[in-house]
Amino acid sequence: MSLSTLDGSLHRGCGGRYALQSESVTVRLSGMAAEVTREFFRCEKCAHEQRTIDQRDAAEKSATEQIRASHDLLVPRQIRQLRESLGLTVAQFADLIYGTPKGIVEGWEKGKYLQNREADALIRSLADRETLERRAAKAGVTLPVVAPAPAAGGAVASTVDGQSVEVTTAG
Numbered sequence: 001m002s003l004s005t006l007d008g009s010l011h012r013g014c015g016g017r018y019a020l021q022s023e024s025v026t027v028r029l030s031g032m033a034a035e036v037t038r039e040f041f042r043c044e045k046c047a048h049e050q051r052t053i054d055q056r057d058a059a060e061k062s063a064t065e066q067i068r069a070s071h072d073l074l075v076p077r078q079i080r081q082l083r084e085s086l087g088l089t090v091a092q093f094a095d096l097i098y099g100t101p102k103g104i105v106e107g108w109e110k111g112k113y114l115q116n117r118e119a120d121a122l123i124r125s126l127a128d129r130e131t132l133e134r135r136a137a138k139a140g141v142t143l144p145v146v147a148p149a150p151a152a153g154g155a156v157a158s159t160v161d162g163q164s165v166e167v168t169t170a171g
C-alpha cells in the first residue's frame, strides 16, 4: 500500500473521506529515542485514523537515521567493511560481540536492526588488533592469518631470506 493510496479514499463506515495528516511521534530503538514526523490518514467526518505499513516504515527509517547520527553509530556498510577487513565470517564476528545471534549481526549489516551504543563501541574496538586478539581468544574464535595489505600501485611487500623486499608488479 503506498502512502497516497488512502488520501481522499472513502471511509465506508461513515461515508467520509480520508485525508493525509502528520503527527510528531517518539520512536524508540535499541534503548535510544528520536522525535520524528509520521504521516497517517484521518477520516474528515468521523476522525477514524489509519496508518499504512509504508507510513510506519518511513517513520522508523527516519528515526533510525536520526538516532544513528545523534549517537554517531556506525552505518551498516561500515560494520560489514570492518568485519570483511578482518577476514571474519558473520558467525565469527557475532561470537566476538558477546555471542550476539548471527541474525542480529546480519540485520546490522543490512540496516534492518540498529546496534545499541554498547554494541557499537564493541564493534569499533575490534579494529584494534590487541583487543581483537584478546576477544578472539576468550570467544574461541580462530582469526585468519594476517596478510599484508597490497600497497598502492601493485607493490607487494614480501620477505626473502629474512630480508624485506618490495616487489612492484607492472600494470
Ligand SMILES: [Zn+2]
Pocket (backbone or CB within 6 Å): 011, 013, 014, 015, 016, 017, 043, 044, 045, 046, 047, 048
Ligand atoms: Zn469516517
